[in-house]
Amino acid sequence: MFQNFFQSKIQVQFPGWDKYPHLPFALFFTISSIINFLLCETIYFQSLYSADQLYSPLVLRDLFSGKGISHWYLPPSPYFFPDLVLMAGLYLFFPFLYLPTIYGVFQMALVWFGLYFGMLGVRSKKETLLFLVAFQSIITIYSLFGWVTKDNPLPFVYFFSNAHHSTGFFFSLLLVCTFYQSVRKQEHRRDQTKPIFSFEIFLYWIGLSFLYLSDRYSFSIGCIGFVTIYLYETKHQQPIGFLKTQGIRLIWTIVFFLFSNELFFWGMKHLLQIPNSFGILWESLSQKPIKTIFHLATTYLYDFGKQIYYQNRSLLGLLGFTALMFFRFPMRIRILFLVLLPVLLILLILVGRFTYLHPYPIRYLFPLWFFSFFGISWAMVSILKHLPYSFVLATLIVWICLLSYFPKPREEVAGFHRNQPNPKVSYDLEKPIRFWSEGKIEPIPINKSGEPYRWITGAFHTP
Numbered sequence: 242m243f244q245n246f247f248q249s250k251i252q253v254q255f256p257g258w259d260k261y262p263h264l265p266f267a268l269f270f271t272i273s274s275i276i277n278f279l280l281c282e283t284i285y286f287q288s289l290y291s292a293d294q295l296y297s298p299l300v301l302r303d304l305f306s307g308k309g310i311s312h313w314y315l316p317p318s319p320y321f322f323p324d325l326v327l328m329a330g331l332y333l334f335f336p337f338l339y340l341p342t343i344y345g346v347f348q349m350a351l352v353w354f355g356l357y358f359g360m361l362g363v364r365s366k367k368e369t370l371l372f373l374v375a376f377q378s379i380i381t382i383y384s385l386f387g388w389v390t391k392d393n394p395l396p397f398v399y400f401f402s403n404a405h406h407s408t409g410f411f412f413s414l415l416l417v418c419t420f421y422q423s424v425r426k427q428e429h430r431r432d433q434t435k436p437i438f439s440f441e442i443f444l445y446w447i448g449l450s451f452l453y454l455s456d457r458y459s460f461s462i463g464c465i466g467f468v469t470i471y472l473y474e475t476k477h478q479q480p481i482g483f484l485k486t487q488g489i490r491l492i493w494t495i496v497f498f499l500f501s502n503e504l505f506f507w508g509m510k511h512l513l514q515i516p517n518s519f520g521i522l523w524e525s526l527s528q529k530p531i532k533t534i535f536h537l538a539t540t541y542l543y544d545f546g547k548q549i550y551y552q553n554r555s556l557l558g559l560l561g562f563t564a565l566m567f568f569r570f571p572m573r574i575r576i577l578f579l580v581l582l583p584v585l586l587i588l589l590i591l592v593g594r595f596t597y598l599h600p601y602p603i604r605y606l607f608p609l610w611f612f613s614f615f616g617i618s619w620a621m622v623s624i625l626k627h628l629p630y631s632f633v634l635a636t637l638i639v640w641i642c643l644l645s646y647f648p649k650p651r652e653e654v655a656g657f658h659r660n661q662p663n664p665k666v667s668y669d670l671e672k673p674i675r676f677w678s679e680g681k682i683e684p685i686p687i688n689k690s691g692e693p694y695r696w697i698t699g700a701f702h703t704p
Contacts (some may be wrong), residue, residue, distance in 0.1 A: 345401030413463025
C-alpha cells in the first residue's frame with residue numbers, strides 16, 4: 242500500500258519522468274553536488290582547509306603568479322597528475338578561497354559519472370540510479386555519525402580531499418578498469434596477427450606513468466587490483482601455456498615500466514626538492530634487526546587499532562556493517578577487499594612507522610572505505626528498487642535540509658588566520674595563514690626548536 246501510494250501520487254505530478262529517462266540522473270547529480278558542497282563547508286571544513294590539504298592551491302598560486310615551484314619542498318608524492326591538473330582547471334574559474342571545497346564537489350561528481358557509466362553495463366538505469374543514491378546517502382550518514390561521535394581524524398574526508406592519495410586512487414581505478422576491459426578483448430582476438438590496441442596501450446602507458454610519477458602509492462593499489470582480478474578471472478579460462486607466456490610478458494613489462502619511471506623520477510628529484518622515500522625507508526630498516534622491526538610493526542598495529550576504537554567510532558561502525566553484509570558484495574569487490582586489506586596494512590606500517598613517522602596514517606586505508614561503501618550500496622539496491630524514483634530522490638533533500646543547519650566556520654577560520662601577527666609559526670599554521678591572506682602574509686614555518694621547518698612548504702624562496 243505504501244509503495245502504491247507514492248507511485249500513484251507522484252507519478253501523476255511528474256508525468257515527464259517516463260518521457261525523459263535522463264531527468265532523474267540530472268536531478269541526482271544536482272542534488273548530490275549540493276549535499277557534497279554542504280559537507281565540505283560544514284563537517285569537513287576544518288580538515289579540507291588544514292595545512293596538508295592547502296599544498297595544491299598554494300603551489301598553483303606560486304606557479305600562476307610567476308614565482309615558479311623550484312623553491313617548494315614538495316611532498317614525497319608530488320600529486321602532479323591528476324590532482325594538480327584538476328585543481329589548476331578549477332583555479333582558472335573559481336574563487337581561490339573556495340578551491341578545496343569546489344575540488345571536493347568536482348571530484349565526487351567525477352566519481353559519480355564513473356560509477357554511472359560503469360554500472361550501466363551490469364545493471365538497469367533504475368538500479369544504477371538507486372546505487373548512486375545509496376552511495377551518496379551512506380557517505381552522508383557516516384559523515385554525520387563521525388561528527389556526532391567527534392571522530393579525530395574524520396576518516397571519510399578523503400572522498401573529497403586532494404593531495405592525499407584519494408584522487409590518485411580514483412584515477413588508478415579508472416585506468417585499471419578500462420585497461421582490464423581492453424586486455425580481455427585482446428585475448429579474445431589473440432589469433433589475429435596484426436597488433437591490437439597498440440595506440441591504446443601507449444595511452445595507458447602514458448597515463449600510468451603520470452600516475453606513478455605523481456603518486457606511487459595509488460599506482461601500487463591500482464596495479465595490485467588489476468593483477469588480482471586478472472589472475473582470478475583467467476586462471477580457469479586460458480590454457481596453462483598461454484598464461485605462463487602472458488605472465489612472463491607481464492613481469493618484464495612491469496620491470497621495464499618501473500625502471501624507466503624510477504629513472505625519470507630520479508631526474509625530477511634533482512630538479513625539484515622531493516624527498517627520497519625509498520632511501521629513507523631503506524636507511525630506517527637497515528639500521529634495525531629483524532626482531533626489532535617485527536616488534537615495532539606489531540606494536541604500531543596494536544596502537545593503530547586502539548586509535549580506531551577510541552577515536553573513530555564511525556569507522557568502527559562501518560567495519561562492523563561491512564562484516565555483516567560482506568557476502569552480499571559483488572565477487573570482485575570481495576576479492577579486492579580481502580587482498581588489499583593485508584597489503585594496505587603492510588604499506589601503512591612501512592610508510593607510517595618506518596619512513597615518515599606518523600601516529601595515525603588512516604589515509605592509507607582509504608580504498609577499503611570506498612570498497613565497503615560500494616558493496617553496501619550494491620546490496621541496498623535490492624531493497625530500494627521497490628520504491629519509485631520520486632521517493633528515493635526525495636530522501637536526498639533531507640540531507641540538504643539537515644546540513645543547512647550545521648555551523649559553517651568559514652568566516653571564523655578566515656578571520657583567525659588573517660590575524661596572526663607572528664612571522665614564525667608552526668607547520669599547521671603556515672599554509673593556512675598564507676592561504677587565507679591570499680599570499681599577503683608570508684610566515685616562516687619552524688619546528689619545536691625554533692629551526693626552519695622545510696616540509697611541504699614554499700616559504701623558503703632560496704632553495
